[in-house]
Amino acid sequence: MEKLTALVTGASEGLGKSFALELAGRGMDLVLVSLPNSGLNHLANYLRLNFNNKVFCIEKDLTEANSAYDIFKMLEEHKVKVNLLINNAGLGNWSWFEEKNIAFYKTQIDLNITSTVLLTRLFLNHINKNEQNYILNVGSLGGHFIVPKKQVYGATKSFIGYFTKCLQLELSGTKVNISLLSPGGINTKPELLVLNHSLKGMAKATILEPEVVAKAAISGVLKGQKEIIPGLANRFLVLLDKIIPGFLKEIIIRRKLKAILNV
Numbered sequence: 001m002e003k004l005t006a007l008v009t010g011a012s013e014g015l016g017k018s019f020a021l022e023l024a025g026r027g028m029d030l031v032l033v034s035l036p037n038s039g040l041n042h043l044a045n046y047l048r049l050n051f052n053n054k055v056f057c058i059e060k061d062l063t064e065a066n067s068a069y070d071i072f073k074m075l076e077e078h079k080v081k082v083n084l085l086i087n088n089a090g091l092g093n094w095s096w097f098e099e100k101n102i103a104f105y106k107t108q109i110d111l112n113i114t115s116t117v118l119l120t121r122l123f124l125n126h127i128n129k130n131e132q133n134y135i136l137n138v139g140s141l142g143g144h145f146i147v148p149k150k151q152v153y154g155a156t157k158s159f160i161g162y163f164t165k166c167l168q169l170e171l172s173g174t175k176v177n178i179s180l181l182s183p184g185g186i187n188t189k190p191e192l193l194v195l196n197h198s199l200k201g202m203a204k205a206t207i208l209e210p211e212v213v214a215k216a217a218i219s220g221v222l223k224g225q226k227e228i229i230p231g232l233a234n235r236f237l238v239l240l241d242k243i244i245p246g247f248l249k250e251i252i253i254r255r256k257l258k259a260i261l262n263v
């Protein structure tokens with residue numbers, strides 16, 4: 001099998017960094033994309049030294065209008081052929097709708113939705129669809145459930161789910177595997193670690209480490225799994241969501257909301 005080259009967005013931190021380590025461990029070459037001055041070169045040097053693979057870094061703000069186009073132009077100029085695209089970069093939040101300003105939501109939608117759509121569109125130009133290629137879109141369990149304080153974030157992840165499932169149908173006659181990753185909470189940064197540490201019971205059981213999620217996701221996309229939901233507790237919650245009637249879910253959410261609001 002030809003050596004794979006994977007492009008990972010948001011590779012400097014969190015889940016993206018775990019993807020880079022997991023892919024390098026599987027012998028793949030890498031194209032790492034992240035914001036300027038986010039330490040990408042440091043990570044790239046570490047990977048080259050420890051895994052002896054080729055690593056190409058692109059420092060780019062994915063919310064810029066031409067960023068997707070610039071990335072594929074750069075790949076062409078450097079004759080880098082990518083066969084696995086991982087749309088990972090994303091911006092989350094846990095706040096009431098009116099607590100964030102317009103600039104925040106614009107950035108969140110540009111990063112979570114627009115950059116994923118445009119990179120996917122240009123990737124399909126970049127590859128030969130009759131050869132084996134892969135796309136992994138990072139969604140979230142937040143895209144499955146209605147969660148207060150995740151209004152726009154959850155909606156962007158629902159978009160990613162719908163978009164990915166539609167493309168799976170459209171690309172079914174080709175050799176392009178496209179997978180949706182729907183993780184629950186991941187311990188990717190200190191503030192999430194603190195928040196996740198305070199959880200109890202089932203909620204705590206849904207939290208996973210980024211390395212565990214990255215490993216499950218890469219195995220899943222290479223096997224052509226349509227939706228990858230890492231963790232038993234998370235798969236159970238999705239199943240439960242399918243069988244609980246809508247009115248009961250609303251009662252549960254309203255009760256939770258009351259508890260949060262303390263009324």
Ligand SMILES: NC(=O)c1ccc[n+]([C@@H]2O[C@H](COP(=O)([O-])OP(=O)(O)OC[C@H]3O[C@@H](n4cnc5c(N)ncnc54)[C@H](OP(=O)(O)O)[C@@H]3O)[C@@H](O)[C@H]2O)c1
Pocket residue numbers: 009010011012013014015016033034035036037038060061062063088089090091092111138139140141183184185186187188189192
């Ligand atoms: N963490 C969770 O609990 C969780 C749960 C479900 C799904 N997810 C999804 O998993 C993905 C990764 O989440 P994470 O927690 O690992 O996030 P993270 O730790 O905040 O990392 C995000 C990455 O994206 C990069 N990035 C941010 N804005 C960018 C921009 N405008 N242009 C280019 N790169 C940009 C960041 O670069 P810098 O280092 O320079 O900021 C960083 O490398 C996201 O799509 C998220 O929605 C996360």
